[in-house]
Structures are given as C-alpha cells and as structure tokens.
Amino acid sequence: MPGSVLPRVVVVEDDPTVRAAVERYLGANGYRVDGFGDGVSAQRAVQADPPDVLIVDRMLPGISGDELARDARARSAVPIIMLTALGEVEQRIEGLETGADDYLVKPFALRELLLRVGALLRRSLAASAPTREIVRGDFRLDPARRRVHVRGEEVPLAAREYELLAHLVQHDGEVLSRDDILREVWGWSFGEASTVTVHVRRLREKIEHDPRHPLHLLTEWGAGYRFSADGSGS
Secondary structure, eight states: OOTTOOOEEEEEOSOHHHHHHHHHHHHHTTOEEEEESSHHHHHHHHHHSOOSEEEEESSOSSSOHHHHHHHHHHHOOOOEEEEESOOSHHHHHHHHHTTOSEEEESSOOHHHHHHHHHHHHHHHHHHHSOOOOEEETTEEEETTTTEEEETTEEOOOOHHHHHHHHHHHHTTTOEEOHHHHIIIIIOOSSOOHHHHHHHHHHHHHHHOSSTTSOSSEEEETTTEEEEOTTOOOO
16 A cells, blocks of 8 residues: 555454454554444445555344345445455355455455465456456456446456456467466465356356356366457357
C-alpha cells in the first residue's frame, strides 16, 4: 500500500475465539484488522469502506457469509477468503461460486491464513499495475482497468475470473494443467483441481455463446485447459 498505510483486512467470524486469534495474528504481522461477529454489521462496514482483503465465515448470523461475499464481489474486486467448517468438495465449490477467491477449511493454521492473505494481496496489487492492452481475436483485455470486452461487449468478471482469463489468453493455444494454473493464477504450490474447474465453468458461462459446447475455453482431457482465440474449438 502507498506510504506507511498498512493493508486493511476485514474478518467476519461469529466464533469470538477464532475471530480474536485471527485479529491478533494478522495484526502482529503487518495488517490493520477490523473484526465483525455478524454479517449485517460487516456488510455495512464493507460497503462504506471496502478493505484490501475480506475474510468471511460461511455460516453467520444475520446474513450468510455467501450473501456477504456476493454483495462485496458485486461492488468491488476485493480479494475474498471464505472460511468453512464444511469439508465436502461440493460445499467448498459453493463457496467459490459466491465470488470468493480462496477458501480455508476449519480448523486451519494461522500461518496458512497469513500466507493466503499475502498471496491474494500481492496478486491484487500486481494486477492493478497498468500494462498494455491484450487483444486476441474477439477478446480485448484492459489490465489497467481490469475490464474485458468479448465481441465488442463488456463482460463483468470477478477478480479471480479476470486473472484466470488473462493468464489463459496470454498463453493462447497452449495447454495449461490445473496445477500450473493454481500456481500461476492462485499462487498456490498445492490445491484442489476443483478450484480451477469451478472458475473455468463460471468463465464459460460469461464468454461462450454456448457454455456446454465451448469454442474458446477448451478442456484437454487428462491435461488441462487451452484458450483458442479464433473460436475454432480445435
């Protein structure tokens, strides 16, 4: 962040023990932290002053963490980490589909949360640095404004969706494995392939004429994904 202002993190967690531990740990490691125990007060605070990173529990009193994440995502590109006690893959996928960029399953290590926050913040800052416009076929990406036009029409994308599409577009024609994508786009050295799968599905719904039969964002079975600018589907 510019000058001496520390990055601000909002933590929304109804368990006061967990919330206090996260606040203390992040605060001791260079962040300004505002904690909230319910979704309603957190939503008001985030709307009034969007943080640099939002950490939100899925299960909250008042309004759910899912609803809070959707509202925050609709208003800004703030990086969002979802906390959940639900370990099933489908439950984690549902969390990502709210617009969250990352998730952690409880109980989690505070050190891991710190690393995830730092990785998201670095990628957010890097992505906000102005660079040259990217044009591939019908796709035009403006990195300075983080906007995407497809066939002349602007397509609203969440922060991670934009980063994923930009990475694929810049590797037009190359097959990228899920592990490669997790490392380059998410900054993870390990993680679940379902994270990439969910974001690819969401991208297809926004950029393809028929998401069930994509022409641009292609699956290479057993290998990963490939972007095709010409829309040949091959």
